[in-house]
Amino acid sequence: xxxxxxxxxxxxxxxxxxxxxxxxxxxxxxxxxxxxxxxxxxxxxxxxxxxxxxxxxxxxxxxxxxxxxxxxxxxxxxxxxxxxxxxxxxxxxxxxxxxxxxxxxxxxxxxxxxxxxxxxxxxxxxxxxxxxxxxxxxxxxxxxxxxxxxxxxxxxxxxxxxxxxxxxxxxxxxxxxxxxxxxxxxxxxxxxxxxxxxxxxxxxxxxxxxxxxxxxxxxxxxxxxxxxxxxxxxxxxxxxxxxxxxxxxxxxxxxxxxxxxxxxxxxxxxxxxxxxxxxxxxxxxxxxxxxxxxxxxxxxxxxxxxxxxxxxxxxxxxxxxxxxxxxxxxxxxxxxxxxxxxxxxxxxxxxxxxxxxxxxxxxxxxxxxxxxxxxxxxxxxxxxxxxxxxxxxx
Ligand code: PMP
Numbered sequence: 001x002x003x004x005x006x007x008x009x010x011x012x013x014x015x016x017x018x019x020x021x022x023x024x025x026x027x028x029x030x031x032x033x034x035x036x037x038x039x040x041x042x043x044x045x046x047x048x049x050x051x052x053x054x055x056x057x058x059x060x061x062x063x064x065x066x067x068x069x070x071x072x073x074x075x076x077x078x079x080x081x082x083x084x085x086x087x088x089x090x091x092x093x094x095x096x097x098x099x100x101x102x103x104x105x106x107x108x109x110x111x112x113x114x115x116x117x118x119x120x121x122x123x124x125x126x127x128x129x130x131x132x133x134x135x136x137x138x139x140x141x142x143x144x145x146x147x148x149x150x151x152x153x154x155x156x157x158x159x160x161x162x163x164x165x166x167x168x169x170x171x172x173x174x175x176x177x178x179x180x181x182x183x184x185x186x187x188x189x190x191x192x193x194x195x196x197x198x199x200x201x202x203x204x205x206x207x208x209x210x211x212x213x214x215x216x217x218x219x220x221x222x223x224x225x226x227x228x229x230x231x232x233x234x235x236x237x238x239x240x241x242x243x244x245x246x247x248x249x250x251x252x253x254x255x256x257x258x259x260x261x262x263x264x265x266x267x268x269x270x271x272x273x274x275x276x277x278x279x280x281x282x283x284x285x286x287x288x289x290x291x292x293x294x295x296x297x298x299x300x301x302x303x304x305x306x307x308x309x310x311x312x313x314x315x316x317x318x319x320x321x322x323x324x325x326x327x328x329x330x331x332x333x334x335x336x337x338x339x340x341x342x343x344x345x346x347x348x349x350x351x352x353x354x355x356x357x358x359x360x361x362x363x364x365x366x367x368x369x370x371x372x373x374x375x376x377x378x379x380x381x382x383x384x385x386x387x388x389x390x391x392x393x394x
Contacts, residue, residue, distance in 0.1 A: 007136075008134050008135070008136055009134075011130075011133040011134055011136060012130050012131075012133060012134040014126070014130060014355055017126065017351075017355055021033070021034070023343055023349060026343075028347050029343055029347050029348065029349050030347060030348045030349070030373065030377050030380060030381035030384065031348075031349040031369075031372075031373075032348070032349065032350050032367075032368040032369050032370070032373065032378075032381060032385075033349040033350055033351045033367075033369065034369055034372055035174065035323065035324075035369055036239075036369070036371065036372045037234070037235050037238075037239060037291075037323070037371055037372065038291075038294065038295075038371050038372050039372075040294070041290070041291045041294065042237075042238045042240075043237065043238070043278070043282065043287055046278055046281075046282045046287075047237075047238070047241075047274065047278055049281070050274040050275070050277035050278035050281065050282075051270070051274040051277075053274075053277050053281075054270065054273045054274045054277050055270070058273065061269070061273075062269050062270045062273045062274075063269065063270065064269065065265065065266065065269070066266050066269045066272075067266065068095075068257045068260045068261045068265060068266045069091075069094070069095050069096065069253065069257050069260075070094070070095060070096025070097075070245070070266065070267055070272060071096065071269065071272040071273055071276060072091050073276050074096060074243075074272050074273075074275060074276040075091035075094040075095075075096065075245070076090075076091050077276060077279055077280075078091075078094050078096075078231065078245050078247070079091055079093070079094060079247075082217070082229065082231065082247060084214075085206070085214070085215075085216055085217040085219075085220060086216035086217055086219075086220025087217050087219050087220050087224075087229060087247060088220075089247050092250055092253070093247050093248060093249065093250060093253060094245055094246070094247050094253065095245060095246050095253050095256050095257055095260060096243060096244070096245050096266075096267045096272060097243075097244045097245060097246065097260065097267060098242045098243075098244070098264060098267045098268070099232060099234060099239070099242045099243065099244045100202065100204055100230045100231065100232035100234070100244030100245070101127060101131075101244070102242075102244065102260075102263070102264075103230050103244050103245065103246045103256070104127075104128055104131055104167075104200070104202065104230065105131050105263075106246075106256045106259045106260055106263065107165070107200060107228060107230075107246070107256065108131050108132055108134070108135040108137070109135065109259050109263075110255045110256060110258075110259050111164050111165055111198070112132065112135040112136075112137050112164055114135070114136035114137075115136065115137075115138060116135075116137050116138070116163075116164040117137065117138050117139065117140050117161055117162065117163040117164060118132045118137045118138075118139055118140070118163055118164060118165060118166075118167055119139075119140040119142055119154060119157065119158065119163040119165075119166040119167070119197075120132075120139060120140070120141060120142065120166070120167040120168070120358060121141075121142060121143075121144045121148075121149045121167075121168055121169065121173065122141030122142060122143055122144065122357055122358060122359060122361070123144075123175055123176060123326075123353060123356035123357045123362055123365070124167065124168075124169060124173070124174075124175075124356060124358070125169055125173075125174045125175070125202065125356070126175075126355045126356045128167055128169075128202070129355070129356070129358050132167070137164075139358035139359065140154075140157050140158070140161055140163055141357065141358045141359045142154045142157065144173070144176065144178055145178075146178060146317075147178075147180065147181040147183075147184055148168075148170055148173070148178055148179060148180025148181060148184050149168055149170070149180060149184065149188070151184045151187045151188050151191065152187075154166065154188075154191065155187075155191055158191075158195055158197065162195075162197070163197060164197075164198075165197060165198040165199065165200055165228075166188070166192065166197060166198070166199045166200070167199075167200045167202065168180070168188070168199060168200065168201055168202065168218070169202045169203070169204075170185060170188075170201060170203070170218055171203050171205060171206040171215065171321070171322075172205040172206070172208065172209075172319055172320065172321040172322025172323075172324075173322070173324075174204075174205070174322070174323070174324055174367075175324050175326055175351070175353070175356045175367040176317050176319075176324070176326040177317045177318075177319025177320075177321075177322050177324045177325055177326055178317060178319070178326075179212075179215065179319075179320055179321070180215075180218075181215075182215055182216065185215065185216065185217075185218045185221055186221045186222075188218050188221075189218050189219070189221035189222060189223035189224050189226070189227060190221070190222065190223045191223070192223050192226035192227060193222070193223030193225070193226050194223070196226065197226070198226050198227070198228055198252075199218060199226060199227045199228070200227075200228050200230060201217060201218045201219055201227050201228065201229045201230065202230045203217065203229065203230065203231055204230075204231070204232045204234060204235050204244075205235055205321060205322035205323065206231075206321075207235070207236050207288055208235055208236070208288075208291065208292060208295060208321045208322055208323070209292065209320060209321040210292060210295065210296035210299055210319075210320060210321050211296075211320045211321075212320040212321075217229055219247065225249055227248075228246055228247070228248040228252060229246070229247040229248070230244065230245070230246055230247075231244060231245050231247070232244035232245070233275060235291075235323070236284070236287075236288050236291065237275065237278070237279075237284075237287075241271050241275055242267070242268070242271070243267060243271060243272065243275055295323070295370070295371050297375060298370040298371065298373065298374075298375060298378060299319065299325070299370050301370075301375040301378045301379060302325060302368065302370040302378045302382060303316075303318060303325070305378060305379050305382035305383065305386075306325070306327075306382055306386070308383075308386075309382055309383050309385070309386025309387070310327075310382075310385075310386050310389060311386070311389055311390050311393050313329070313330045313393060314327060314328070314329050314330075314389060314393075315327070315328045316328070323369055323370065323371040323372075324367050324368065324369055324370070325367075325368045325370065326353075326365065326366075326367055326368075327350075327365065327366045327367075327368060328364060328365050329364045329365070329366070329389070329393075330364065330393060331363075331364050332364075332393075333364050333389075333392060333393065334363045334364065335350070335352040335353055335354075335363065335364060335365060335366045336352045336354060336363065338352075338388070338392060339352055341388065341392070342384075342385065342388055345388060346384040346385065346387060346388045347384065348381045348384040348385050348388070350366040350367060350368055350385070351366060351367045351369075352365075352366055353365025353366050353367065
């Protein structure tokens with residue numbers, strides 16, 4: 001079929017990523033490639049009870065259309081919960097989206113014209129790159145180190161080229177696991193206000209902390225009015241619910257609501273109400289503590305196995321939370337070229353680092369996921385990867 005697709009479609013598609021995800025579905029391959037939470041962590045019974053209660057007690061409203069901003073009691077709950085990160089807001093500052101992915105897309109739709117610049121960490125969340133590419137944006141990639149985005153370099157860059165917004169994933173970043181320090185958070189919020197450039201603070205992993213103290217959100221610092229905070233229940237309850245949110249000034253929420261109305265009218269009413277019932281009736285903190293215990297062990301097993309099996313020329317990040325470890329290999333290795341060998345020779349998979357880079361760099365990097373494999377599979381998979389790396393680094 002010869003269809004004349006819109007130009008933006010070629011910007012969105014990443015055939016390499018599609019191919020990788022297909023291969024990692026093979027049952028004989030141990031995959032550290034996906035970004036999935038562990039299905040063992042899903043509170044199936046609690047959600048079943050919450051859905052039943054909502055249908056029994058408020059079935060008609062739960063099956064009716066609702067406002068595009070989202071179910072108000074759920075927005076009240078979000079406003080209350082983010083208070084823990086120092087964010088002060090009310091339901092009027094919140095819109096519920098169909099996952100945080102939709103929120104990022106709505107931001108792109110409302111703010112980007114073709115050719116506009118977006119400043120972001122290099123590397124960063126690959127679907128965010130694809131969404132912004134789909135909006136035909138150009139990029140200002142900013143390096144990141146152990147302390148998160150190099151805000152000093154961002155400051156230099158935005159004096160030269162003005163981005164429409166700055167996208168950051170400052171806590172247990174996807175893909176590197178790195179967390180931005182308090183000082184850089186403060187500087188980033190200040191910079192946003194000084195230059196009047198919105199910051200998107202994407203924080204899906206912040207509640208999954210295995211070591212160290214929690215940090216205040218970028219949005220909680222002076223200048224935070226310029227920050228659009230993006231959250232989700234995907235990693236603390238379940239991604240299949242598809243519930244995320246944006247927290248921002250009422251002006252911004254109003255524009256996102258217009259875009260949301262036209263995209264899908266509202267996020268599933270029944271799910272929003274059931275989720276609200278779930279977080280009201282159940283102890284979410286206790287549930288998260290259970291996930292944290294499980295993932296902390298998996299992180300520790302992966303780090304110990306890497307220490308044991310990886311050649312000494314390989315380095316990696318030690319994340320305090322989240323789901324990912326980022327590996328850097330000697331520059332002679334191209335992880336895109338190595339992946340077929342990893343799968344065929346060792347039956348193990350990772351995600352090559354290039355798609356996480358808006359400038360296509362990072363050929364010698366890879367992302368490993370530890371949330372979705374048992375400790376035994378992690379030990380075996382890392383040993384296989386170590387054997388492969390030793391062979392190819394000889
Ligand atoms: N942002 C980041 C950084 C992510 O890693 C993900 C998903 N893994 C999302 C947003 C989207 O999450 P969801 O739409 O499930 O809320």
